[in-house]
Amino acid sequence: xxxxxxxxxxxxxxxxxxxxxxxxxxxxxxxxxxxxxxxxxxxxxxxxxxxxxxxxxxxxxxxxxxxxxxxxxxxxxxxxxxxxxxxxxxxxxxxxxxxxxxxxxxxxxxxxx
Amino acid sequence: xxxxxxxxxxxxxxxxxxxxxxxxxxxxxxxxxxxxxxxxxxxxxxxxxxxxxxxxxxxxxxxxxxxxxxxxxxxxxxxxxxxxxxxxxxxxxxxxxxxxxxxxxxxxxxxxxxxx
Numbered sequence: 001x002x003x004x005x006x007x008x009x010x011x012x013x014x015x016x017x018x019x020x021x022x023x024x025x026x027x028x029x030x031x032x033x034x035x036x037x038x039x040x041x042x043x044x045x046x047x048x049x050x051x052x053x054x055x056x057x058x059x060x061x062x063x064x065x066x067x068x069x070x071x072x073x074x075x076x077x078x079x080x081x082x083x084x085x086x087x088x089x090x091x092x093x094x095x096x097x098x099x100x101x102x103x104x105x106x107x108x109x110x111x112x113x
Numbered sequence: 114x115x116x117x118x119x120x121x122x123x124x125x126x127x128x129x130x131x132x133x134x135x136x137x138x139x140x141x142x143x144x145x146x147x148x149x150x151x152x153x154x155x156x157x158x159x160x161x162x163x164x165x166x167x168x169x170x171x172x173x174x175x176x177x178x179x180x181x182x183x184x185x186x187x188x189x190x191x192x193x194x195x196x197x198x199x200x201x202x203x204x205x206x207x208x209x210x211x212x213x214x215x216x217x218x219x220x221x222x223x224x225x226x227x228x229x
Contacts, residue, residue: 034217043203043220044157087156101218103149103157 004088009108018075020107022088025069033064033071036087038106044087048073075109083111115140119204119221126228132177132191134224136204139185144206146187147218148179151201163187199228 005023012018024033032051036044048055050062050071061074075082085106116139126132138144145164149157159172161179169179176195180188187204202225205218 041201041223041225043205043223044218045220046217049217101147102159105156
């Protein structure tokens with residue numbers, strides 16, 4: 001499983017766009033990139049997943065360059081409720097029967113009013 | 114729809130006491146099940162996972178154990194708790210096939226364990 005590196009924390013203000021970048025230099029050909037969000041005292045929640053180029057859903061966008069050695073989670077116009085820890089994970093989508101997820105320490109996003 | 118339950122929500126136990134945390138999943142069959150632990154201010158650590166009844170894989174050697182007596186039941190246990198066992202314990206499930214085409218795990222509400 002490829003190791004990921006993210007900033008420990010980020011600060012933002014309401015209404016701004018936030019971009020969180022994750023490095024995964026050893027990503028394998030079969031690996032997908034997945035982002036989870038975790039609020040205090042809750043379990044993580046799936047946000048978005050992608051393999052290459054750009055993926056967008058109702059919550060966020062995920063940008064993945066051609067070499068796939070990094071990815072950027074983009075949150076448009078954040079609000080106070082977006083304050084949370086964001087985890088970047090890399091792993092084989094079809095990872096056998098185990099489908100283990102390896103969480104790092106994540107990025108604590110603090111949104112100020 | 115699928116739901117995942119964990120209990121108890123909070124637990125305070127003395128060092129050396131036993132532990133039993135339970136996780137159950139509804140609305141799915143033959144899920145992969147996972148136990149994670151999160152220490153204060155830290156990321157999630159995968160403890161155990163199970164791909165079927167009676168099948169347990171351990172990720173980290175420790176004084177904890179897991180069992181899966183039924184398809185949708187996953188239990189985390191300890192015979193003697195240590196101070197270092199304190200943390201937030203999360204159970205998660207992943208369905209196979211169409212249920213979870215995005216390699217997504219669904220987490221329960223968690224159990225906050227404090228060992229004194």
